Amino acid sequence: MTTEYYVWDSELFFVYHNEQNFEQIIDSVNGFMGFDFYHSKIAFESRHYFNKNTEISKIKKGKRLMKLAEPANFQNKFILYQHLLHNRKENEYDYNHIQGKWISTTDSLYVMIFDGLTLVDYYDGNYSDQSKIKIESDTLFCWPLQGEDEYKYAIMSLSDTNLTLLYLPYGGLLLFVKNPE
Amino acid sequence: MNKVLLVTIFILLTYPFTSLYSQTKSDQIGIIKSQYEWINSQANFDTIQLNNADFLDHSPDHGGQLTGYFKNDTLIEL
Numbered sequence: 603m604t605t606e607y608y609v610w611d612s613e614l615f616f617v618y619h620n621e622q623n624f625e626q627i628i629d630s631v632n633g634f635m636g637f638d639f640y641h642s643k644i645a646f647e648s649r650h651y652f653n654k655n656t657e658i659s660k661i662k663k664g665k666r667l668m669k670l671a672e673p674a675n676f677q678n679k680f681i682l683y684q685h686l687l688h689n690r691k692e693n694e695y696d697y698n699h700i701q702g703k704w705i706s707t708t709d710s711l712y713v714m715i716f717d718g719l720t721l722v723d724y725y726d727g728n729y730s731d732q733s734k735i736k737i738e739s740d741t742l743f744c745w746p747l748q749g750e751d752e753y754k755y756a757i758m759s760l761s762d763t764n765l766t767l768l769y770l771p772y773g774g775l776l777l778f779v780k781n782p783e
Numbered sequence: 784m785n786k787v788l789l790v791t792i793f794i795l796l797t798y799p800f801t802s803l804y805s806q807t808k809s810d811q812i813g814i815i816k817s818q819y820e821w822i823n824s825q826a827n828f829d830t831i832q833l834n835n836a837d838f839l840d841h842s843p844d845h846g847g848q849l850t851g852y853f854k855n856d857t858l859i860e861l
Contacts, residue, residue, distance in 0.1 A: 607861045610818050653811045683861055686838055687851035690831045691858075719837040 603668070607680050614680045617650040621667040650676055693737045699760050700737070704778035714778065742767060822859050828852040 608616040623645040624637040646664035650657055655677060690697055706712040713724040716735070721744060723730040733744040737757070744753040755767040755776070765778040835847035852860040 608819055608822055609859050609861070612858070615815050616819050651812050651815050653815075658808055659812055680861075683838060683849055683851075684858060686833060687831050687849070687858055687861060690833065691829075691851070691853060691856070694831070718834055 605676075605679075607676070607683070609680075609684070612684075613652075613655060614677060615652050617652070617676045617680075618647070619650070619676075620644050620647040621664075623667065652677070689736065689738060693739075696737045696740065696757060696760055699762065700742075700757075700765065703781035703783065704765050705781055707777040707779055713781075741770075825854055825859070828854060828859075829856075 603621045604619070606618045607614055621644070622642040624639055625641045625643065627635040627638050629635045644664065646666050648663070649661045651659040700716050702716060704714045704716070711726040715722045715724070719735050721733045721735050723732070731746055733746045736743045740757045742755040742757055745751070754770040756770055758766040758768050763780045765780070767776040768774070769776060831851040831853065833849040838849045839847050849861065851858055
């Protein structure tokens with residue numbers, strides 16, 4: 603399934619959506635052998651035209667494969683994705699450099715691993731916590747999967763080898779070195 | 784007979800407005816097609832990619848990916 607969103611002056615103006623079927627591998631003796639994941643054909647496609655954030659026309663062709671798969675509202679999805687991409691673009695240096703494994707210099711048993719927008723904490727080799735993250739204006743926001751707390755850290759410095767965070771609002775400094783692995 | 788006359792008058796009176804509306808919508812779709820063609824004719828984008836865990840609240844069978852295409856720091860396609 604592929605959905606393409608087209609943007610003009612920060613507004614969504616066109617969406618092309620399609621759903622593809624993998625071709626079946628049929629053996630003359632054994633019958634159905636599985637799917638050919640290298641070849642697919644479009645089973646359903648739709649074109650959506652927008653003007654001033656309102657859908658003004660829609661063209662559909664074919665039969666839907668997954669009724670639940672289509673976003674209920676392209677406009678809402680677009681606003682979310684646009685925000686995520688702009689945030690990633692505007693903070694590209696920080697997002698790229700913070701990825702990987704960081705070891706605390708004050709307590710080497712404490713380890714943080716950043717993978718995309720996910721942060722996993724370990725202590726003494728044991729899983730401790732997992733959070734979703736966002737970086738904005740040199741500030742790291744963390745939302746643990748359990749609970750509704752929000753933690754904020756000012757990114758004081760970030761390089762290929764060192765990370766310094768300032769826990770807000772109390773001001774505790776956290777120093778990390780990058781694990782070279 | 785009076786009903787037929789009334790319906791005819793109604794159609795004649797409202798026709799210019801419905802015609803104008805279709806024309807406007809047709810124009811809008813024409814502009815959208817031009818914008819779509821312009822974007823597809825572009826090259827040398829900056830791209831930003833997010834994996835499914837970073838933008839979806841579920842994991843599709845073969846994973847998911849969100850790619851943003853930027854032209855001069857402006858997002859034009861995703």
